[in-house]
Amino acid sequence: MSSLFPALTAGPAADRPALRFGERSLTYAELAAAAGTVAGAVRQARRVAVWATPDLSTTVAVTGALLAGVPVVPLNPRSGERELGHILADSAPDLVLAAPGQDLPAPVRGLPRLDVDPAGGDAGAPPAGGDSRDDRDEDPALIVYTSGTTGPPKGAVIPRRAIAATLDALADAWQWTDDDVLVHGLPLFHVHGLVLGVLGPLRRGGSVRHLGRFTTEGVARELNAGATMLFGVPTMYHRIAEALPREPELVKALASARLLVSGSAALPVHDHERIAAATGRRVIERYGMTETLMNTSVHADGEARPGTVGVPLPGVELRLVEEDGSRVTAYDGQSVGEIQVRGPNLFTGYLGRPDATAAAFTADGWFRTGDMAVCEPDGYVRIVGRKATDLIKSGGYKIGAGEIENALLEHPAVREAAVTGEPDADLGERIVAWIVPVDPQSPPTLEELAGHVARRLAPHKRPRVVHHLDALPRNDMGKIMKRALSHD
Template sequence: MSALFPAVAARSDRPALRCGADSLTYGELARTAGALAARLDGVERVAVWATPTARTAVAVVAALLAGVPAVPLNPRTGGRELAHILGDSAPGAVLAGPGDALPAGLAELPRIDVELDATGPAHGDGDGEKDVDPESPALIVYTSGTTGPPKGVLLSRRAVAASLDALAEAWAWTSDDVLVHALPLFHVHGLVLGILGPLRRGGEVRHLGAFSVEGVARELGAGGGTVLFGVPTMYHRLADALSHDEELVRALSGARLLVSGSAALPVHDHERIAAATGRTVVERYGMSETLMNTSVRPGGEPRPGTVGTPLPGVDLRLVDEDGSVLGAYDGETVGEVQVRGPNLFSGYLNRPEATAEAFDGDWFRTGDMAVREADGTVRLVGRRATDLIKSGGYKIGAGEIENALLDHPGVREAAVTGEPDPDLGERIVAWVVPADASVPPAETELADHVAGLLAPHKRPRTVRYLDALPRNDMGKVLKKALPTAG
């Protein structure tokens, strides 16, 4: 397999990475990461204290140059979860910034400080990456642990390269692009797509450190950024600011590509951004185990609420509860998404039973529920475990009801769940954060609104009002916390 980072091996003076006051050219990245990679000889796996800094990028690149699997650690992980991850992955050292205060759980691991001005002998013979089997792990990314202890997802070098190259083809992503983002660097979206993606293309990545409307406007405007990656919470804040921030309007209008992922972007925010800037936000669909599966293609007809069609090399099908493959492209028939292709993970670390359970032959069971439109476009409607509601004989996806609720001007945030009902089997419950808490939209008004946009059987039977929805670091709603939140 070709090198993951040919531009690093070329050691040019082109800008590679900027995060706050720290910046590196490809030549500087090659020297710094190469020197660090030389210190990893004999290490089987290495943990990375994944702060939103240039040091995290250097640490992961160094591990990949050395052929050592990296285990990104969320700095906000609690002690029990951290102990589980360390016990499961057994890293031989931890890479961290010199000023990082590490928790007691990491005290027993040898610490290697990541210096941005490191000098010394580069890794190997100095001409690039170690020659490593493409099927060997590049990263071990831990799942959120919503259905038990977090599982270590083994992402091979093959999978990383295949997914990034498929996105490059779909998005016309080249070395001329300057990517701007502020995503955390311990997961697929921020680290694989947001850091490794630009570096594989030979382009530049500018990480804001922390999200701000001002930072996005600056880097996409005067900074010359061409691509923005974000999650719906970020795009919602950008949409709110567009009405009074002309600098932001100009910056987003000048961007080549706006990409949203990790959760569905509400239709209302799609519409506000498009109306103010003339730019449509592209949504894509992926997960830790599969990297990227589908994407809306830039320049096509806007399709809010959809995640596009399968990426090059990815096969996708919908499967019914009885295991039969669904052939309907009617926008209504709900099935579980299964995928196969070179983007798939190699398995769960130390969990052969869980790995076997996750596959139907060579098809990975995503647990996501979706419908397919006539042209093959995929529209996600929720998770099988939490978002598939069986009410009155119908299979209903919570996601489409949430989008309908968010289309109501009186709704700021919305989540939908099902709860037992003696007549319907399950009734649809809407959890709503009103746009104005002093004047929340009436329950009947919201039910009629959903019924008018979708169908009567999809209307909420109960509405519960909250000050805010519980969310994780990526902005995803934690539905298991909703009963206690209510």
């Protein structure tokens, strides 16, 4: 049995609930049988694709393949045919695993298919077929494709070692045990929803209740029925913050939770404060990405400081560097640098792309994240944006878009905000604010917003241009797609 999932071995945990999606659930014994059947069916494959819908079949398929030591390529069901075609041609899986009766699009239909029935496990079958590769830590476990904002998606090869290291480091930081019951409604084709949200509870021997589709009513129901942890992205927590004044059961639920975790993008300070004021509970944030899994987190017993992502996890080294590669030595909360990391949590490279892999690492082995941050004197990390889209050089200053966005979101007339830079003959770049107003008939003026930011941050960080929008462009994870914002 794979060492990634010690709780799947026979023992006292066999009758404990492992997974629940809607009305369907599996105990550890049932999951072991179902995943063992999958493992036996795929053990000769070089790699497999999984049609990653939010249901039991996906979790059984992934668990079974990992038990057999076969790498998994999770496929986003919302991807277009061109993107799916690229991913399948690039990764060349031997077959696709999907729920029985699931209709698959044209590029995926060309693969041999294995239907995964969560109720079809053979309890007597050997789970990994006798020659499992479970102890080879550097073997690939997942090949997760990046968003492809600067070209076709690249397949990040995530070894078994990285999954184990990240989940064990988070167990230490979050005091995560087999008593915890996790609630989430995230997709299962990326690191947050699949690795943290499903493999995390299974590695600990706890359980996960997946909502299928996120709703505040579902969150309230599960947390009030004994769940202890909630994982979400900022869009979800924003909806929670909006709903709290009119949903007393949601207030009660969040107040009773042991841990509320947000990730995948920065949670605006305004939403932090609204949730804390209503429930007495702070949301903690963590920082990671596909290629590195998790790098930092606020600890369960640490200070949940809005706007920060905590400190490096055990085993993770983190440094900030200037554009010339020299190290930022000032932990003053102001000096901005690019985050570079190294540790057992890192991927091994991009599939079939040695050029891209080499470019992603420094000569001394640090991964270039492309994220810009400052460090507080006590080591807390505060992300200020992406190097490519969120670092604005204006009037001789290096300015992170994220802190301006947080300031704008504190204005009572602003519902959503994004900040970019555009060329300016005098300043080099000028700060541009993209605003979704609370009242479209009476949007805040440039003068109002510039004064608001100048008072909270500094005059040189005030926006010089404001655009009013009906909505901000976002991807499946709720991240704002700044490249879709046009200055024309």
